[in-house]
Amino acid sequence: MNFPDQEAAGRGQAAEDPVLSVSALNRQVARLLEAGMPRVWVAGEVSNFTRAASGHWYFSIKDESAVVRAVMFRGRAQSVGFVPEVGGRYEFRVQVTLYEPRGDYQVQVEAVRRAGRGDLHEAFLRLKDQLTREGLIDPQRRRAIPAMPRVVGVVTSLAAAALRDVLSVMARRAPHVRVILYPSPVQGREAAAQLCAALEQAAARAEVDVLLLVRGGGSLEDLWCFNDERLARCVAASPVPVISGVGHETDFTIADFVADLRAPTPTAAAELCCDSREQMLDRVQGAGQQLARAQRRRLEHAALRLDRAAAQLLSPAQRVQLHRQRLRHAIERFLPPVQQRLLAGRQRVQHSIERLPPLARQQLQRRALALQTVGQRLQAGMGRTLERRQRRLAVADGTLQALDPRAVLGRGYAIVHAANGSIVKNALDLNVDERIDIEFGQGRAQANVTRTDALL
Known part of the structure; x- marks a missing residue:
């Protein structure tokens, strides 16, 4: 039983406590979790893995009796070097947080490594960071792979299944490309040194256009020689472009990062090193068709120019006729003004004669008769000269007509x-x-x- 005084005191105390919204409550809980819980390594199995279009990873980490939601943002996920598999066991470095909109407790993953292989993964990340700082993993450093290599070099083991895959793909897609093998072990303690020796041998012989560094899938330990620092520097320093095709699509090695091109598998490396014979034949056929079309257009344009030039050519007879027409037009244009001037001059002379004395008029008439006689003789001579020249012109015209090849045709x-x-x-x-x-x-x-x- 509560007494009245106690009830009043309880009501007063409740009035003094703040009332939080759900958002404020979740925000305070998130701060408490992030401040009070340090970053820790958590081991567990991956489930419900989703790679979002943004590049973020969303999944759950579980063991036999519990599960927790996890998120790994794109910037962190890109540095992992592999994609976690559903059902696989891994170790995660996490920050405990609260997803405030739903009030769900979750962890933000900052790093991930395969369970039981933490030391190897840490060494992998350290070497990758070191090479990144030195610029050996910079995409701008990578060289373009030749589009049409004549000789392809393969660095792998003679007993490797990857070698059979590469040779099979090359024989099927590019039988015209020569393949040279630089054998080397691809597993074990001495494999990295011998792989470097094979790369150096290929560089010294300078007989290939591109190198394939390939090996089939395996465990992290099996592929560890491709994470060797000396091999990474040999690949980066190779004067010949290098395509790395090590392991399966989900496997990443240091050699993949420093190579000029990373292929997900050895088979893909053989496909990426050169175009297929069919692709090259299609390009050659297309180029030949384009060249034929261009040549045909040039011939057509040349024929049009030739036809226009031929249309402007005139035979000698046509040229003579053209000059005759021009002469006739000139005479028709200039003769009337000259005749008018002559008529006006004659009229002035006649008026002047009529004003002369009779004796001077008789002398002038005698001289006019003499001048008329001379003019008649001159006109007769000019007529004979004109006739001779007309006959010579007619003879020349006949000769031109006879020699005109088109008349013969x-x-x-x-x-x-x-x-x-x-x-x-x-x-x-x-x-x-x-x-x-x-x-x-x-x-x-x-x-x-x-x-x-x-x-x-």
Whole structure:
């Protein structure tokens, strides 16, 4: 039983306590978790893994009796070097947080490594960070792979299944490309040193256009030689572009990061090193068709220019006729003004004569008669000269008409041109299957020579 005084005191104390919203409550809990719980390593199995379009990873970490939600943001996920598999056991470095909108407790993953392999993964990350700082993993440093290599080098073991895969792909896709093998172990303590020796041998011999560094899948320990620092520096320093195809698609090694191109598998490395024979033939055929179209257009344009130039050419008879027309037009244009001036001059002379005394008029008439006689003689001489020149012109015109090749062509003859444009005068100068051009009085034709005979 509560007494009245106690009830009043309880009501007063409740009035003094703050009332929080759900958002404020979750915010304070998140701060308490982040401040009071240090970053820790958590071991567990991955489930419900989702890679978002943003690049973030969302998944759950569970063991036999509990599960916790986890998120790894894109910037952290890109530095992992592999993609966690559902059901796989890993170790996660996490920061405990609260997802405030739902009030769910979760962890933000900052690093991940395969369970039981923490030391190797830490060494992997340290070497990757060191090479990144030195610029050996910078994408700008990578060189382009030759589009059409003539010789491809393969660095791998003679007994590796990756070698059989590469040779099978090359024989199927690019049988025209020569393959040279630089054998080396791809597993074990001495593998990294021997891989470096094989790369250095390929560089010294300078006989290949691109190198494939390949090996099939395996455990982290099996692939560890491809995480060797000396091998990474040999790959980066190789004067020949290097394609790394080590392990499966989810496997990442240091050699992948420093190579000029990373292939997810050895088979993919063989496919990426050069275009297939069919692709090259298609490109050659396309280029040939494009060249043929361009040549055809050039020939068509040249034929049009030739037709325009031929249309502007005139025979000698046409030139003479053109000059006659121009002369006639000039006479018709200049003769009337000259006749008018002559008539006006005659009228002035007649008026002057009429004003002269009779004796001077008689002397002038006698001189006019003498001048008229001289003029008649001059006119007769000019007429004879003009007739002679007209006869010479007629003879020359007839000669030009006789020598005009088109007049000859009009009588059924033809002119034969060889492929180089020269006029063919002897049938024996032609070869069988040679293309010739025949010019007629009206038009042209092309033909192929099927036989040549000499006249007896």
